[in-house]
Amino acid sequence: MMRRVLVLSTWVLLLTACGVVSAFDGGDTVRVYSGRHYDLEEAFLAFAEDTGVSVEFLFGGDAELRERLQAEADQTSADVFMTVDAANLQIAAEEGLLQPTDSEVLETAVPPNLRHPDGLWFGLSKRVRTIVYHPDRVDPSELSTYEDLADPRWSGRLCMRNSTNVYTQSLVASLIAHHGYEEALDVVRGWVDNDTQIINSDVQILETIAAGGCDVGITNHYYLARLLAEDPSFPVRIFWANQGDRGVHVNISGAGVTTWADDPDQAVTLLEWLATDGQEEFVYGNHEYPVNPEVPPPPIPAQWGTFKEDPLNAAEFAALNADAIRLMEEAGYD
Amino acid sequence: MxxxxxxxxxxxxxxxxxxxxxxxxxxxxxxxxPDPEVWRRLWNGPLPEMILTTLGLLLGVGAGSLVLGVGLAWLVSVYRFPGSGMFEWMLLLPLAMPAYVLGFVFLALFGFAGPVQTGWRALFGPHAWFPEVRSLGGAVFVLSFSLYPYTYLAAKAAIAEHAPSTFEAARLLGDGRLRAGWRVMLPLARPSLAAGAAVAMMETLTDFASVQYFNVQTVSVGVYRIWRGAFDREAAVELAFVVLVFALLVIAAERGLRGRRRFEQRGGGRELRPVTLPGRKGLAAAALCSAVMTLAFFAPVGQLVWWAVGxxxxxxxxxxxxxxxxxxxxxxxxxxxxxxxxxxxxxxxxxxxxxxxxxxxxxxxxxxxxxxxxxxxxxxxxxxxxxxxxxxxxxxxxxxxxxxxxxxxxxxxxxxxxxxxxxxxxxxxxxxxxxxxxxxxxxxxxxxxxxxxxxxxxxxxxxxxxxxxxxxxxxxxxxxxxxxxxxxxxxxxxxxxxxxxxxxxxxxxxxxxxxxxxxxxxxxxxxxxxxxxxxxxxxx
The missing domain is CATH 1.10.3720.10 (MetI-like)
Known part of the structure; x- marks a missing residue:
């Protein structure tokens, strides 16, 4: 029995290996390590049609792929490293895993605060982390800033994401960048003192608000857009935080060319395409905002109007990510 | 030689x-x-609480999975009741649920906006009390229901190997089935059960995907957070040593539970002949197995099907x-x-x-x-x-x-x-x-x-x-x-x-x-x- 299982499984594995190995030919292919999955396939197919260059991508967690890239170094077959938040791109840049790109197309298409100053990485889509609320229980005039949610009048009414989540880390890092550690600590302590419910899913935060479990939350904008696409009467509204001061916190999904890319020019072509012609393919399916100011936002976010964005460069809050974790530990934020 | x-x-x-x-x-x-700075920060920060949480979670899941696994293995091995042959293998199915799926699905089912609590509020009013799902208790509950197959499998193997001779002998000497099980089988099966429970606890120890849904901050979650968020692989590896210490404790406990005695199988090729549970007792046994299967398997799968259809x-x-x-x-x-x-x-x-x-x-x-x-x-x-x-x-x-x-x-x-x-x-x-x-x-x-x-x-x-x-x-x-x-x-x-x-x-x-x-x-x-x-x- 054991022997049969062993023989069978070895055959299956060998066949698979042959399949994988034979499919692996050098040639006109850009290989991407991607922490992002959604809509990539369609976008890459469109890119192949436009340019004749095919794209292969290997999906994984941002941090894991960065570790892998670092371990593989000159042995890597990845030409592009793509993530769903800025922090891992910035760390990859600091670790020397990315090479500078000099592209006028990218510099025009991507605003300066959404790319690395030396062109090591570029934001490709914007993810806005802002305040959401239930219209029956909250009047939007009550809402103002992330900091204001630390006020005791919000006690027992808040839902937020856990501290292990990178979006929470980036938001808190941006608080540190603007206020310094101590003041940011007071804000997060205020959230904790308000008995904020910590939920490990933006979708469930939104559903809990809809069901009456809390009144106000902080989520990425596209999760609400997604729920609204399924059910236009979903009873949660969006509020752009901090419009009276620095603007709402914006994170990016972005990419950079790896130091060991076989053909850096081809990799740059892919990034240029994603930042220009491919913007719609890349961001629309997930209701994200294009980085390119020339490209209009997708339909649902378009209804939410324009807003003021925090101009803080993603590299800056990325550098404060570790501090943000320490701060949340200190504040007792789960 | x-x-x-x-x-x-x-x-x-x-x-x-x-x-x-x-x-x-x-x-x-x-x-x-070891970097003393890292350890000082960890000790003055979250580590003591993480250690307590991990300990609580381990003990809870160890006990929970033992009770479920041994009880169910006993039930399906020693008795026959409606569906017992089917339950015998179906009770293993919860193993197939990845933890990162189960945590999310359970919260979708039992969270505030989920069908269970929504129904509860419809029945007992909008402010009716419901136990906090996102808690240590919630995590113990869910992990026990998803990890009991390890102890179940161990108990099942032990019963199959020991039952023919020892169990029947005790029965011949006048012990009732339950008593024979308790007095003879349980001590004999102890090495296997200890191994099964140790596996369930090790899985709990290294899990960082599902516990996060319950806001349970174990040491593994700490490792994950330091590594992925603070980008400090060295500190993460150092903290992983704490996980290793816990693992050594689990292994030591397992060895201790195994005891010094050795239990040898002395022939006896007969298989255990199960007893048919009559009428209501049989139905009760079937209902118990169904209840466990529903919680551990059918409800999560049902939720997945619901999503797939919608x-x-x-x-x-x-x-x-x-x-x-x-x-x-x-x-x-x-x-x-x-x-x-x-x-x-x-x-x-x-x-x-x-x-x-x-x-x-x-x-x-x-x-x-x-x-x-x-x-x-x-x-x-x-x-x-x-x-x-x-x-x-x-x-x-x-x-x-x-x-x-x-x-x-x-x-x-x-x-x-x-x-x-x-x-x-x-x-x-x-x-x-x-x-x-x-x-x-x-x-x-x-x-x-x-x-x-x-x-x-x-x-x-x-x-x-x-x-x-x-x-x-x-x-x-x-x-x-x-x-x-x-x-x-x-x-x-x-x-x-x-x-x-x-x-x-x-x-x-x-x-x-x-x-x-x-x-x-x-x-x-x-x-x-x-x-x-x-x-x-x-x-x-």
Missing amino acids: PTGGRIGWTATVVAVAVLTALPVLVVAREGLS SSSAPRLDRGLVYASNSLGVALTAAAAAVGVAILLAGGARLAGSRVASWATRLATAGYAVPGPVVAIGVLGLVLAAARLFASFGWDDPRVLVGFSLIGLVYAYVVRFTALAFGPVDASLEKITPNVVDAAHTLGAGPTRVLRQIYLPLVRAGAAAGGLLVAVDALKELPIVLLIRPFGFTTLSVWVWELASESRWSMAAIPAMAIVGAAMIPTVVAMRRLRNPRAVPWVS
Whole structure:
């Protein structure tokens, strides 16, 4: 029995290996390590049609792929490293895993605060982390800033994401960048003192608000857009935080060319395409905002109007990510 | 007998153990120079609470999975009732649910906005009290219901092996069934049960995916957060040592529970004849099994089906077959390899009879106590070193690396999951009388022949159980396959994660069910073995 299982499984594995190995030919292919999955396939197919260059991508967690890239170094077959938040791109840049790109197309298409100053990485889509609320229980005039949610009048009414989540880390890092550690600590302590419910899913935060479990939350904008696409009467509204001061916190999904890319020019072509012609393919399916100011936002976010964005460069809050974790530990934020 | 054989076996066991622990050792080297600053910060910060939480979670899940696993195994082994034959294997199915799926699904079901609490509020008013789901208690509950199959499997194997002789003897001496079970079977099954509970606790220990949904901050969550968020791999590895200490505690507890006594199987080829539970009792037993199955399996699957049906966009199902064959290929190869390594280690250590060999087996099972990403990074380092070596001989075709990646993947699973196979295999060997072995030696059989002709046939039930555990764990494993797989190699668990990582649960539902389906194959195969263990072929 054991022997049969062993023989069978070895055959299956060998066949698979042959399949994988034979499919692996050098040639006109850009290989991407991607922490992002959604809509990539369609976008890459469109890119192949436009340019004749095919794209292969290997999906994984941002941090894991960065570790892998670092371990593989000159042995890597990845030409592009793509993530769903800025922090891992910035760390990859600091670790020397990315090479500078000099592209006028990218510099025009991507605003300066959404790319690395030396062109090591570029934001490709914007993810806005802002305040959401239930219209029956909250009047939007009550809402103002992330900091204001630390006020005791919000006690027992808040839902937020856990501290292990990178979006929470980036938001808190941006608080540190603007206020310094101590003041940011007071804000997060205020959230904790308000008995904020910590939920490990933006979708469930939104559903809990809809069901009456809390009144106000902080989520990425596209999760609400997604729920609204399924059910236009979903009873949660969006509020752009901090419009009276620095603007709402914006994170990016972005990419950079790896130091060991076989053909850096081809990799740059892919990034240029994603930042220009491919913007719609890349961001629309997930209701994200294009980085390119020339490209209009997708339909649902378009209804939410324009807003003021925090101009803080993603590299800056990325550098404060570790501090943000320490701060949340200190504040007792789960 | 010639001592050369013994030294040879010691050397073999040590070599296999070192090979199995190598990736862990590679990474551990980094953690050997502790940074006092890191530790001061951890001690003054979250660590004490994390340790308490981990302890509470471990004890809770250990107790919970023991009660569920042993109770259910007893019920389906000793009695016949409506559906008992079906429950016998169905009760293993919760194993197939990956933790990262289960945590989310449970919160979707039992969270504030889920159907359970919504119904509750409809019945008892909008402010009716409901226990806090996102709590240590919630995590203990869910993990117990998803991990009890480990103790169930262990108990089932133990009952199958011991029942014929000892249990029937106690019955003949006038004990009732329950009393015979409590007084005779439970002590005899203790080594197996301890091994099963230890597995459930180890899984709990290294889990960082599902506990996060319950806001439970264990040490593993801390490792994950420091590594992924603070980008401090050294501090993360140092904290992973705390996980390792916990693992050593679990192992020590397991050894302690096993006790010093040895329990040997003394022939008795008859199988246990189950008793039919009459009428209402039978229905009650069926209802109990159904209730457990509903909570642990049908409700989560039902939720997944609900999402799949309600989804407007379907995932690319045509790829499902390729992904499933990738998954099964890796999982079965890893299971066979891990069982082989386990037999070599457990049997070899017995033949060697040396303290060194017995310590070496412990080293070999250390990978199970190390979080997946740590193992993966260690293996990745070795894979790359091998590829570099080949490249230095002029073999720098990228396809070499692809091949090495696949071998590395299987190797990583052996490193991580050998302990799963080792437990049942070792427990089976524990029951072999030294008399039989001594007799064989007296008759001139060398260690190799003893291994092949006595240990191997006896170890079948343990090998089947161990192989199943490794295969199922490898099927749902995520962090290692994400880090090591080559381009173009996607498994079912990667597929689920692709869709689930951005909360696209309606699309992730179908692949998640595919994992459950794939995991049923080894489950059914192993179950057939367990039902008819033929543990002592030369007697029957």
